[in-house]
Amino acid sequence: MTDDDLLKLDNQLCHRFYSVSNALTRAYRPLLQKMDITYPQYLVLLALWEHKQLTISALVDKCRIDAGALTLILKKLEQKGYLAITPSTLDKRVKQVVLTGKGSAARNDAAEIPKALLCHIKNLSMDELQMLTGLIDKLYCDLTHS
Template sequence: MHEHDLLKLENQLCHRFYSVSNAFTRAYRPLLKSLDITYPQYLVMMALWEQDNVTISQLVEKCRVDAGALTLILQKLAQKAFIVIKPSQHDKRVKEVALTEKGQATKSEALQIPKQLLCQLQNLDAGEMHQLKVLIDKLYCELATPQDRVAANDS
């Protein structure tokens, strides 16, 4: 490979991930429209449907989103009445996030979303999807900070 080939976009792994990330966001947009949430909000809601009443720092770890971005996402979800943000009973300095009745009820509506997205992935079989997930997790752990790697291994 010639030295200048290192700067060709077609040779960049990161560009492929960026493109796939954007494609996923676009694919989810019509599926999430009826719930009135964005893809980042959907990630947070999935984390909360898995475990409700968690601290913001737990959500940062679970969703792998930086605290600043998560704060904006949580504000939007609170404005839409999907969640409430409240001080922890154990430590008033710590904020906890809890689903509202509306947020809990939305889970049943959201159950169809993964199935609908899988219908769009007809050229990947279950084995390839599993292999892709393993490789992406491996790549994430290579690139993430030590603190990120601890959180990824805990999930």
């Protein structure tokens, strides 16, 4: 591949990921509308539904969202009544994020979202989606050196 080829937009892996990321976010938007949440807020709720209670730093790691952006997301979710943020009983500097009753109940509303999203994906089999997931995870590890 020549230097000219390397600089063609169609040859950029990053452009493909950017485009797919935007398309996924747009596909989720109507699915999340009923819950009045954004895609990043959905990621936080997914982590909390799985773990019930997490520190803010654990949420940063699990959701892969910048701490500053996560703080804003948590404030919005707290305002909407989905979660509460409380100081840890062991260390007041550490904040625990816990689901409220509304946040726990929202899990039922969200149960159909992954299935509804899969309806949009017609050109990939489940095996291909699992392979793609594995490849993306490998790429993420390479880029983050983790």
